[in-house]
Amino acid sequence: MLEFTFSVILENLLLATRWTILLSLIAFVLGGVVGLIVLFARVSHSRALRTLTIGYIELFQGTPLLMQLFLFFFGVALLGVEVSPWVAASLALTFWTSAFLAEIWRGCVEAIPKGQWEASESLAMTYTEQMRHVILPQALRIAVAPTVGFSVQVIKGTALASVIGFVELTKAGTMLNNATFRPFLVYTLVALIYFALCFPLSWYSKRLEGRLNVAR
Amino acid sequence: MLYQMNFGDLLPYWQVLARGLLFTVVLTLVSTVAGIFVGTAGAWARTFGPKWAGTCVSIYVELIRNTPFIVQLFFIFFGLPAIGVKMGEAEAAFLAMTINLGAYSTEIIRAGIQAVPYGHLEAGSSLAMSRWEIFRHIVLKQAFMKVYPALSSQIVIVMLGSAVVSQISAEDLTYAANYIQSRNFRAFEVYLVVTGIYLALAIALRALLRGIARAVFPKG
Numbered sequence: 131m132l133e134f135t136f137s138v139i140l141e142n143l144l145l146a147t148r149w150t151i152l153l154s155l156i157a158f159v160l161g162g163v164v165g166l167i168v169l170f171a172r173v174s175h176s177r178a179l180r181t182l183t184i185g186y187i188e189l190f191q192g193t194p195l196l197m198q199l200f201l202f203f204f205g206v207a208l209l210g211v212e213v214s215p216w217v218a219a220s221l222a223l224t225f226w227t228s229a230f231l232a233e234i235w236r237g238c239v240e241a242i243p244k245g246q247w248e249a250s251e252s253l254a255m256t257y258t259e260q261m262r263h264v265i266l267p268q269a270l271r272i273a274v275a276p277t278v279g280f281s282v283q284v285i286k287g288t289a290l291a292s293v294i295g296f297v298e299l300t301k302a303g304t305m306l307n308n309a310t311f312r313p314f315l316v317y318t319l320v321a322l323i324y325f326a327l328c329f330p331l332s333w334y335s336k337r338l339e340g341r342l343n344v345a346r
Numbered sequence: 347m348l349y350q351m352n353f354g355d356l357l358p359y360w361q362v363l364a365r366g367l368l369f370t371v372v373l374t375l376v377s378t379v380a381g382i383f384v385g386t387a388g389a390w391a392r393t394f395g396p397k398w399a400g401t402c403v404s405i406y407v408e409l410i411r412n413t414p415f416i417v418q419l420f421f422i423f424f425g426l427p428a429i430g431v432k433m434g435e436a437e438a439a440f441l442a443m444t445i446n447l448g449a450y451s452t453e454i455i456r457a458g459i460q461a462v463p464y465g466h467l468e469a470g471s472s473l474a475m476s477r478w479e480i481f482r483h484i485v486l487k488q489a490f491m492k493v494y495p496a497l498s499s500q501i502v503i504v505m506l507g508s509a510v511v512s513q514i515s516a517e518d519l520t521y522a523a524n525y526i527q528s529r530n531f532r533a534f535e536v537y538l539v540v541t542g543i544y545l546a547l548a549i550a551l552r553a554l555l556r557g558i559a560r561a562v563f564p565k566g
Contacts (some may be wrong), residue, residue, distance in 0.1 A: 192502075192548040194509035196520060197541040204533040208349040282412065289414035293513060300417055313424035321413045321421060328412035 134310040143319055146302030151327070153288045153298060156220050158281055161227025168232035170261065173239050183232070190229030196290050198222045203294045219291035227284055234276045238269040275342060279335035282328045289324070299323060355530040356539060359522075366522030367543060369436075373518060374505040374551070377443035381504070382497070384444060385451025386486070392452065393459045394481060403452060410449030416510045418442050423514040439511035439518070447504045454496045458489030491563050498555040502548050509544070519543060 172183040190198065203218040242265050250264040292301035303320035307313045356363075388407065391399040410418065422445075423438040433441070462485050470480035490497075512520035523540040527533040 189545070192506075192545045193541045194506040194520070194544055196509040196512075197523075197537055197544060200523075200537040201534070201541060204537060208534055210349075286412075286414040289416045290510065292416070300414065300420075303417070303420070307424060312428070313420075314426070314428040317417060317421040317425040321409075321417050324413045324417060325409060329408060332408070332412055 134306070134312075136315070139306055139310065139312075139316060140319060142306055143299060143302055143316075143323060146297060146299050147323055147327070149296070150285065150288050150298040150300075153219060153223065153291060153296070154281070154285045157223035157227050157288065158284050160220070160224040161231055161284070164224060164228035165231030165235065168228055169235045169239070170258075172232055172236050173261075174257065187229045187233050190226050191233065195222070195226050195287055196293060198226055199290055199294050215291065215294050215296035218294055219288070219296045223284065223287055223291070226287065227280075230280055230283070231277065234280060235269065235273055238273040238276075239265055241272060242268050272342060275335050275338035278331055278338060282331050282335070285327055285331075286324070349534075351535055352532060353535050353539065355532045356526065356536060359526045359529070362522045362526060363519070363540070363543070366517060366519040367547075369517055369521075370505070370508055370519040370547070373439060373443060373508055373511070373516075374501075377440055377447055377504070377508075378501050380440075380444040381447025382451050382455075384448030385455050388448060388452030389455035389459055389489075390481065392456050394477070407449045407452050410446055411453070415442070415446055415507050416513060418446060419510060419514055435511075435514045435516040438514055439508070439516040442511070443504060443508060446507070447500065450500050450504075451497060454493045454500060455489055457496075458491075458493035459485055461492050462488045494559055494563070498552065498559075501555065502551055505551055506544060506548060 168183050168186060171179040172187070174180060199219065199222045202222040203213060203215070206213045206218060206221070246264055246268065247260065250260045255263070288298055289300040291298055292304065295301070297305070299320055303316050307316045310316065388403045391403045393400075395403075419438065419442040422442050423433075423435065426433075466484050466488070467480055470484045475483070508518060509520040511518050512524060515521065519540055523536045527536045530536075
């Protein structure tokens with residue numbers, strides 16, 4: 131029989147951390163791509179597009195991530211497709227992330243002086259050209275710190291994927307607890323691993339923020 | 347084959363939903379008040395308190411802000427009993443929510459306190475106000491006015507996060523949804539309706555917080 135020593139517990143948790151990291155990366159990268167599309171619509175000239183994206187953002191920011199996970203998990207299954215926790219978790223976290231990133235980036239875009247829009251428009255640039263060459267490069271500078279800060283929320287968000295049976299760090303902790311009956315040790319380790327993942331990002335985000343304030 | 351939605355199967359369970367909703371509302375209100383109280387004390391410790399207290403509070407804030415709420419909840423509900431601290435699922439939910447919001451609001455309120463100009467403190471002490479009076483009447487009031495929007499959105503985030511307490515069987519709205527779908531197998535419909543309720547709750551909570559701001563803070 132397998133003996134659950136401290137090192138076995140730690141090893142299993144660290145192995146599961148891989149899936150937390152991978153799911154976070156998927157959600158963050160795909161969420162960033164979708165978020166960029168949402169951002170373009172959110173700050174566009176079309177009122178209909180703007181209203182639509184406001185609704186989209188409100189929908190994902192105004193409901194619990196846990197519910198979104200359930201809806202994707204049970205909802206996609208209704209289409210007759212077998213959903214793995216991987217697919218459901220990736221989808222839910224991607225859309226959730228995209229809504230938050232779009233809203234963060236909107237703030238950065240709106241911080242760009244109006245004159246920049248007018249100047250580029252007077253150079254006969256199209257909306258996409260304005261965004262691509264004038265607005266986004268400037269907005270990017272102020273967007274980095276809050277974006278890095280939000281990545282911490284994404285990592286913490288992946289913990290909820292455990293609820294739909296995705297075996298990442300939190301789920302592995304629950305399973306190890308069931309096998310060892312040492313909840314204090316297991317959950318302390320789980321928390322510390324999350325802390326080790328998140329704290330450097332939080333710290334880096336704060337440092338970037340400080341540097342930006344000096345530059346201005 | 348296309349799936350037929352059926353919301354009618356939810357009707358017999360409306361009382362379950364109502365009880366869950368009530369629990370979520372009470373949980374949010376109580377832990378908001380308690381959490382802001384903790385946050386105010388924490389912010390005081392980090393700005394006016396002794397250095398050791400400030401350091402302790404910083405560690406608390408960073409630990410909570412850099413770990414998932416669900417892990418904090420599991421730690422309190424499953425981990426603490428192992429070292430002799432036992433509590434029911436509702437108590438654990440209240441405690442976890444309070445500790446969580448306490449950490450976030452410490453940071454938010456601290457930012458507000460640091461934004462109060464130093465001259466205001468000097469003006470207070472030249473009027474022979476005690477340190478406590480200065481903190482209470484000059485610093486805290488202005489700090490809250492400044493950070494109220496940030497605090498409000500954090501409260502909404504915490505309310506939405508409270509869905510997680512269903513995982514330790516605290517009987518909130520999400521718990522009700524899980525219960526109903528295990529009875530009538532209408533998972534998608536139940537979660538859709540409950541998601542709608544959460545959305546309405548978020549919108550109502552934001553309106554309530556705006557109303558409080560209008561009533562408490564004078565214009566300008």
